[in-house]
Amino acid sequence: MYHIISIRDFERNDLDYLLDRAGEFDTGKYQPGMLDNKLVALLFFEPSTRTRMSFATAMARLGGKSISVDSVEASSIVKGETLADTIRVISSYVDAIVLRHPKEGAARLASEFSSVPVINAGDGAGQHPSQTLLDLYTIRQSMPVDGINVGLLGDLRYGRTAHSLALALSLYGVTLHTIAPKGLEMPASITLELRERGMEVIEHPNVEEAVKELDVLYVTRIQRERFPDSASYYNVASSYRITTDLLDGVNDHLMILHPLPRAGEIDPAVDCTPYARYFEQARNGVPVRMALLHEVMK
Amino acid sequence: MTRKDPSGGLIISPIKNGTVIDHITAGEALNVLRFLGITGSTRECLSIATNVESKRMGTKDIVKVENRELCTEEVDRIALLAPHAKINIIRDYKVVEKMGVEIPEILRGVVRCPNPGCITNTNEPVASAFEVLDKGLHCLYCDWLIKDNIANHII
Numbered sequence: 001m002y003h004i005i006s007i008r009d010f011e012r013n014d015l016d017y018l019l020d021r022a023g024e025f026d027t028g029k030y031q032p033g034m035l036d037n038k039l040v041a042l043l044f045f046e047p048s049t050r051t052r053m054s055f056a057t058a059m060a061r062l063g064g065k066s067i068s069v070d071s072v073e074a075s076s077i078v079k080g081e082t083l084a085d086t087i088r089v090i091s092s093y094v095d096a097i098v099l100r101h102p103k104e105g106a107a108r109l110a111s112e113f114s115s116v117p118v119i120n121a122g123d124g125a126g127q128h129p130s131q132t133l134l135d136l137y138t139i140r141q142s143m144p145v146d147g148i149n150v151g152l153l154g155d156l157r158y159g160r161t162a163h164s165l166a167l168a169l170s171l172y173g174v175t176l177h178t179i180a181p182k183g184l185e186m187p188a189s190i191t192l193e194l195r196e197r198g199m200e201v202i203e204h205p206n207v208e209e210a211v212k213e214l215d216v217l218y219v220t221r222i223q224r225e226r227f228p229d230s231a232s233y234y235n236v237a238s239s240y241r242i243t244t245d246l247l248d249g250v251n252d253h254l255m256i257l258h259p260l261p262r263a264g265e266i267d268p269a270v271d272c273t274p275y276a277r278y279f280e281q282a283r284n285g286v287p288v289r290m291a292l293l294h295e296v297m298k
Numbered sequence: 299m300t301r302k303d304p305s306g307g308l309i310i311s312p313i314k315n316g317t318v319i320d321h322i323t324a325g326e327a328l329n330v331l332r333f334l335g336i337t338g339s340t341r342e343c344l345s346i347a348t349n350v351e352s353k354r355m356g357t358k359d360i361v362k363v364e365n366r367e368l369c370t371e372e373v374d375r376i377a378l379l380a381p382h383a384k385i386n387i388i389r390d391y392k393v394v395e396k397m398g399v400e401i402p403e404i405l406r407g408v409v410r411c412p413n414p415g416c417i418t419n420t421n422e423p424v425a426s427a428f429e430v431l432d433k434g435l436h437c438l439y440c441d442w443l444i445k446d447n448i449a450n451h452i453i
Contacts, residue, residue, distance in 0.1 A: 008441070082422050105417035105439025109424055124415045126440055189443040192433070 002296045003111040004119045006127040007164045012171040018291050019137050025294075026287035035064035038297050041094040042068040043086070044121070045101045050260060051121050051130070054285035055098050058293055061286065067094065084113045091115045096297050099123075117296035125158045131259055132164040134288040138281040139216055142255055145169070151177040151210050154220035154240060154265060156186040161259040162220050163190055170197040177202050177210045181222065181236045207240065211250055217242070217275075219258045219265050243267045247275060257281050310345040316364040318386040319376070324349050326379045327359035329449040333375045333408055334368065342366055355382065370397070375408055377401040378430070378448055401430055409435060409444065409451045416440040426453070 024030060040059050044052050052068070059066045083106060091097060091114040099110050100121040107120030107127070122128040139145050150169055156162045156178055166176055166186070176199055178186050185203070194201050204210040211217060219242060224233045242256065242265060258266060258278040270276050322330055327346050336342055343364040352358040359380075373385045377399035387395040407425030411418050418426045418439050428435035434445040444451055 006441070080421075083417070083420075084423050101417075102415075103417040103420060104413060104415045104441070105437070108439050109417050109422055112424070123417075124440075189445075 002117050003107075003114075004117075004129055004292055004296065005107045005111055006120065007129045007132050007167045008127075010129075010168070010171075015133070015136065015168060015171065018133055018288075018295065019140055021291040021295065022133070022137050022284075022288040025290040026284070030062075030290070030294075032061070033063035034294055035059065035062035035297055038062075038064040038095045039093070040064060040066045040096045040098060040293065040297075041090045042066050042121075043090065043097060043099045043101075044068065044070055045099075046122065048100055048121070050282050050285055051100065051128075054282075055119075055121065055130075055289050055293070057286050058289035062290055062294060064095075064293070064297075083109060087113045087118075088115075096293065119292055119296060122160060125160050126163075128160045128164050128259075130285070130289055130292055131161050132168045133292070134281060134284045135161070135165050135218070135257060135259070136168055137284050137288050138257060138277060139255065141280075141284075142277075143215060143253065145172040145174065147173045147175075148215040149175045149177060149213055150216045150218060151179060151204075151207070151214040152186070152218050152220070153179045153207055153242075155184045155222050156180040156220070157184045158223065159220040162186070162218070165218060166190065166194055166199075167197075170194050170199040173198075175200045175202065177204055177214060179204045179207050179210055179240070181240060184222065207242070207246065211246060211254075213251075214254060215251060216255045216257060219256060219262070221258075221261065221263050221265060224263075237264060241265060241267060242270055244269050244273060247273060250275070310347050310360060310362060312391055313345070313362050313364045313388055314391055316362060316366055316388055317368045318388060319361040319363075319368075319373070319380075320358070320384045320386060321352070321355060321382045322359035322361065322376075322380040323382065324355070324357040324359055326449075327361050329379050329452065330359070330361060330376045330383070332449070332452045333379060334372055336363065371402070373397070374400050374402045375405065378405070378435075403430060404428065404438070405430055405435065408453060409448060410453050411437045411440060411442055412444060412451055413437065413440050413442040416442060 056066045087110045096117045098119045098121050099107050102124050104124040104126035106123045111118040152162050191201055222237050254275045255277045256275045260282055327348050345362040347360045349357045367387050383399050385397045386393045405428045411426050427438040434443050436443050
């Protein structure tokens with residue numbers, strides 16, 4: 001059975017294969033009824049807009065159907081049911097499960113109790129492999145991923161998309177530039193792992209220092225709840241804000257990506273520049289998730 | 299091995315049946331017992347000697363567990379704390395089997411994940427699981443890495 005749990009489980013060939021498949025779905029090279037009669041359960045125990053809707057859209061485009069649980073409050077988890085029991089039961093109803101859960105390792109646990117494939121749609125501060133695939137897919141639309149300079153900006157401590165992406169990029173000879181507020185730096189264990197994988201990781205004190213040498217700037221949300229008060233949040237958040245002024249003199253081909261939702265990290269004026277690619281990135285969630293759903297249920 | 303005291307007796311007397319764990323790193327005997335799940339509430343008859351003189355190690359700890367033969371999987375757990383430990387299985391006062399310890403690839407249900415957000419720290423019916431790497435213990439669920447003070451995380 002093919003589960004999609006962590007980017008650590010993938011070799012470069014696996015990623016390239018899935019990205020190629022996503023490209024085929026993106027350009028219409030598929031039969032619309034490929035997942036006719038298939039049913040997927042979308043179990044989202046944390047809020048989500050893009051991930052949940054793009055999985056539902058992907059399933060519908062392939063001719064399949066989806067059922068969903070949209071919150072803990074609407075499930076038997078509030079009655080004390082374990083995730084293990086929930087998964088045992090739901091997996092007897094459907095052909096695949098897409099799971100978002102606040103606890104790290106939840107998807108791995110689910111895969112141990114499920115009789116059908118499990119796709120991790122984000123587990124706490126852990127992994128979010130389908131987001132990483134669509135990030136890579138978006139980069140690959142514009143440039144080869146090999147050997148480029150990628151900047152990760154924002155909450156690199158708790159941001160699961162940043163961790164997953166960094167691990168994936170380490171398979172492509174990318175140089176990683178990290179820019180994070182004090183206290184929200186990339187965990188040392190992940191930086192160590194990246195370096196052990198042969199990745200060059202350069203830490204920068206501010207975005208101005210790094211931005212001109214980047215091919216991709218990946219911005220993540222700085223979460224207000226990580227700060228003791230609003231004043232300290234605004235103080236930090238404003239110093240990590242991407243504005244059009246900041247983009248003077250950057251590479252012409254610079255791509256600015258963001259997993260969205262954003263909360264002020266990117267000035268809306270940047271949306272009109274050729275560097276802004278985050279809405280295109282969000283759109284790419286559909287073909288990438290079509291590839292994943294088809295792969296686990298074919 | 300076990301040293302005689304000035305009165306002519308032995309610090310730890312021989313056991314008739316059971317397991318002797320010798321050459322434990324000095325000071326780790328109690329942690330070894332915790333790793334084996336042997337606590338004050340279990341029924342085993344135990345003898346423990348700590349900081350015993352050793353020609354090879356300088357000082358060492360020794361643990362004797364009566365009427366229980368530890369299996370390979372159990373003893374391998376202690377390799378993390380006592381990589382030089384020797385296990386002697388005793389039957390009728392004779393050593394019938396002698397084995398070293400090997401660091402296991404996976405450690406299940408022995409160490410608690412320090413990450414409060416890890417799914418293994420909830421009411422889910424799973425034991426913690428760590429991959430044993432050179433750089434530490436890697437949680438197979440949340441990817442947390444325990445680099446040192448492993449004994450502090452024993453369940």
